[in-house]
Amino acid sequence: MDRINAIRKQITSVDISKMKRAQERLDALIKPRGSLGKLEEIAKLIVAITGKENPVLRKKIIFTFAADHGVVKEGVSAFPQAVTGQMVYNFLSGGAGINVLARHVGARVVVADLGVASDLKPDKRLIIKKINYGTKNMAEGPAMTRDEALRSIEVGIEIFEEEFKNGVDIVGIGEMGIGNTTAASAITASFTNMPLAQLTGRGTGLNDKELENKIRVIEKALAVNKPDAKDPIDVLAKVGGFEIGGLTGLILAACARKIPVVIDGFISSSAALIAYCLEPKTKEYMIAAHASVENGHIFVLNHIGLKPIFDLELRLGEGTGAALAMGIIDASLKIMTEMATFKGAQVSERAP
Amino acid sequence: MDRINAIRKQITSVDISKMKRAQERLDALIKPRGSLGKLEEIAKLIVAITGKENPVLRKKIIFTFAADHGVVKEGVSAFPQAVTGQMVYNFLSGGAGINVLARHVGARVVVADLGVASDLKPDKRLIIKKINYGTKNMAEGPAMTRDEALRSIEVGIEIFEEEFKNGVDIVGIGEMGIGNTTAASAITASFTNMPLAQLTGRGTGLNDKELENKIRVIEKALAVNKPDAKDPIDVLAKVGGFEIGGLTGLILAACARKIPVVIDGFISSSAALIAYCLEPKTKEYMIAAHASVENGHIFVLNHIGLKPIFDLELRLGEGTGAALAMGIIDASLKIMTEMATFKGAQVSERAP
Numbered sequence: 001m002d003r004i005n006a007i008r009k010q011i012t013s014v015d016i017s018k019m020k021r022a023q024e025r026l027d028a029l030i031k032p033r034g035s036l037g038k039l040e041e042i043a044k045l046i047v048a049i050t051g052k053e054n055p056v057l058r059k060k061i062i063f064t065f066a067a068d069h070g071v072v073k074e075g076v077s078a079f080p081q082a083v084t085g086q087m088v089y090n091f092l093s094g095g096a097g098i099n100v101l102a103r104h105v106g107a108r109v110v111v112a113d114l115g116v117a118s119d120l121k122p123d124k125r126l127i128i129k130k131i132n133y134g135t136k137n138m139a140e141g142p143a144m145t146r147d148e149a150l151r152s153i154e155v156g157i158e159i160f161e162e163e164f165k166n167g168v169d170i171v172g173i174g175e176m177g178i179g180n181t182t183a184a185s186a187i188t189a190s191f192t193n194m195p196l197a198q199l200t201g202r203g204t205g206l207n208d209k210e211l212e213n214k215i216r217v218i219e220k221a222l223a224v225n226k227p228d229a230k231d232p233i234d235v236l237a238k239v240g241g242f243e244i245g246g247l248t249g250l251i252l253a254a255c256a257r258k259i260p261v262v263i264d265g266f267i268s269s270s271a272a273l274i275a276y277c278l279e280p281k282t283k284e285y286m287i288a289a290h291a292s293v294e295n296g297h298i299f300v301l302n303h304i305g306l307k308p309i310f311d312l313e314l315r316l317g318e319g320t321g322a323a324l325a326m327g328i329i330d331a332s333l334k335i336m337t338e339m340a341t342f343k344g345a346q347v348s349e350r351a352p
Numbered sequence: 353m354d355r356i357n358a359i360r361k362q363i364t365s366v367d368i369s370k371m372k373r374a375q376e377r378l379d380a381l382i383k384p385r386g387s388l389g390k391l392e393e394i395a396k397l398i399v400a401i402t403g404k405e406n407p408v409l410r411k412k413i414i415f416t417f418a419a420d421h422g423v424v425k426e427g428v429s430a431f432p433q434a435v436t437g438q439m440v441y442n443f444l445s446g447g448a449g450i451n452v453l454a455r456h457v458g459a460r461v462v463v464a465d466l467g468v469a470s471d472l473k474p475d476k477r478l479i480i481k482k483i484n485y486g487t488k489n490m491a492e493g494p495a496m497t498r499d500e501a502l503r504s505i506e507v508g509i510e511i512f513e514e515e516f517k518n519g520v521d522i523v524g525i526g527e528m529g530i531g532n533t534t535a536a537s538a539i540t541a542s543f544t545n546m547p548l549a550q551l552t553g554r555g556t557g558l559n560d561k562e563l564e565n566k567i568r569v570i571e572k573a574l575a576v577n578k579p580d581a582k583d584p585i586d587v588l589a590k591v592g593g594f595e596i597g598g599l600t601g602l603i604l605a606a607c608a609r610k611i612p613v614v615i616d617g618f619i620s621s622s623a624a625l626i627a628y629c630l631e632p633k634t635k636e637y638m639i640a641a642h643a644s645v646e647n648g649h650i651f652v653l654n655h656i657g658l659k660p661i662f663d664l665e666l667r668l669g670e671g672t673g674a675a676l677a678m679g680i681i682d683a684s685l686k687i688m689t690e691m692a693t694f695k696g697a698q699v700s701e702r703a704p
Contacts, residue, residue: 029449030439030442030447030448030449031448031449031668032430032431032555032556032557032668033557034557035556035666035667035668036666036668037645037664037665037666037667038664038665038666039664039666078384078702079384079700079701079702080700082700083700086697086698086699086700087382087699089697090382090692090697090699093697095382095690095691095692095696095697096382096383096691096692097381097382097383097388097687097691099690100686100687100690100691101683101686103686103690104679104682104683104686203384204384204387204702205384205385205386205702293389309662309664310661310662310663310664311663312388312389312390312391312661312662312680313389313390314387314388314389314391315384315387316383316384316387316388320388324680324683327456327679327680328676328679330456331452331453331456331676331679334453334455334456335449335452335453338447338451338452338455339447339448339449339452340442340445340447340448344447345438345441345447346438347435347438347439347442348431348432348434348435348438349431350430350431350556350557
């Protein structure tokens with residue numbers, strides 16, 4: 001907890017004064033004021049976060065954290081638990097959705113095992129920081145101990161710091177974990193008090209009956225565990241997951257280093273929600289990539305106060321939406337740095 | 353008219369049968385079915401349009417057509433008419449928004465003068481196919497003659513065919529013309545019968561009073577000219593623009609060659625609307641990039657039956673939204689061609 005508290009104290013507000021100057025520069029470009037909409041907002045935000053007048057995002061990393069969930073015993077997922085570990089191998093071999101989309105935007109994928117239920121083959125590209133072999137079944141008791149929750153956050157901090165040594169300009173967060181929309185729904189319910197029927201979605205593809213069961217399982221998990229929303233670590237421990245805790249730590253560490261964090265879908269956003277509840281200033285460093293198909297996602301974004309860049313009806317996770325958003329973020333900065341000004345280009349300004 | 357009719361006859365429906373096969377391939381990839389949402393829909397559409405199983409969009413072109421509008425005499429724009437020509441020079445020197453965003457996605461910008469009000473300096477990168485020195489003031493009579501309307505469409509066809517000789521895999525359409533949101537609103541009103549108060553927006557930044565004036569000017573133009581919605585050439589001639597006619601022709605020619613057409617904002621969409629009214633099959637080749645801030649845009653898209661990929665609150669035109677959308681379209685095809693399959697990657701499929 002000491003390390004987490006130390007990181008929290010390092011997180012300071014972004015430099016709002018820089019946004020005004022960035023807006024002035026955007027207004028000098030040969031276009032009607034504000035006509036590039038969200039691109040202008042994003043560019044200003046990156047200036048405020050990084051404190052740099054001309055930020056260039058050369059080193060992009062998508063962190064994809066994997067872990068398993070004991071609650072799959074309750075039949076909350078359409079896919080078998082083995083898929084979590086199998087997908088980790090695919091992240092390493094470059095054939096998963098996140099690999100394709102990360103390549104598309106020039107980002108690197110950093111894969112970490114924070115709690116896959118089986119031992120994965122060692123691979124120099126795989127970070128193995130297993131907290132445990134999957135969480136316990138949250139429908140029967142806490143998913144993890146408080147110590148494990150703290151450890152998962154600390155591991156996320158460690159992984160970020162390791163990469164930060166080699167340079168990173170922007171991070172995207174993603175995840176893989178069969179059963180983790182159940183954890184994300186339970187976390188969201190704990191903090192927002194929204195009804196589970198609204199917060200719970202079909203994940204990888206549940207039918208109506210399976211969805212009803214999933215809602216009942218989450219109800220039971222909340223009743224059995226009574227997570228305390230005033231204590232985000234308690235929520236993470238009782239109904240969270242190791243990959244979620246890891247992403248929470250990663251967000252805290254990135255904010256402390258003034259690195260923009262691109263949030264992917266529902267599960268990544270539940271990690272962002274925990275980070276936000278631990279330290280509200282983290283919100284200033286977050287960019288919500290997209291609005292997921294998964295029901296609960298928009299409620300998490302609303303609770304934090306984030307607006308997604310786009311809605312491409314995605315629900316894959318892994319960081320795929322965050323990767324696509326990095327392409328748009330790059331474009332927004334190029335607008336600011338590569339476009340000509342009215343003065344430089346001798347274009348008449350609007351009538352007085 | 354003969355050339356336009358000949359092109360219309362060459363436009364055949366896209367190959368829907370290929371979409372089913374593309375969906376099967378998408379379903380075999382290591383992800384829950386349909387979890388990449390719009391990316392999957394776009395990939396299937398490109399397969400159907402091109403008829404290719406593995407389309408790769410190497411040669412991307414954004415066509416940015418410029419022309420002036422006599423209606424600016426009525427005070428419908430916040431910027432002076434001279435800006436149209438000034439911006440053409442900027443498109444050539446690479447400092448405009450469209451240049452930045454086209455470079456970002458690896459697209460080339462082809463700039464053509466279809467009716468700028470002044471003589472532009474010759475430049476080998478500039479296509480000069482001036483129909484006239486701007487349109488006439490539509491508030492007083494037809495913006496152009498019927499012959500000029502036909503000629504503008506034919507010029508659009510010619511420009512496409514010239515580029516097609518050197519190869520093109522996808523086109524985006526964009527425009528520049530001070531006063532052209534007035535033309536786009538008048539065109540949209542002619543075909544949709546929606547009230548002008550809903551169809552008319554602030555363009556480059558009108559205030560409330562100027563917006564009221566713009567609506568009155570369009571009302572007058574429609575009353576004076578009585579454009580016949582059953583005759584799209586009549587609508588183009590009476591309340592359109594040379595750049596809009598050119599884009600209409602370009603769309604027809606691209607569809608005849610089975611090349612996907614990415615539609616940008618309100619003005620580009622008004623050209624798409626004319627093309628659609630001339631030949632409804634053109635719709636099958638169109639991809640709507642974005643939902644513009646400009647009020648009338650969504651009504652045009654609804655009328656054609658197109659759904660925008662994203663909403664970034666853009667209202668610059670030039671083809672900027674189309675360029676950004678090309679990045680997403682590229683990503684969708686990479687998903688289809690670069691992702692591993694369940695079988696190939698030894699990932700367990702969902703529980704039966």
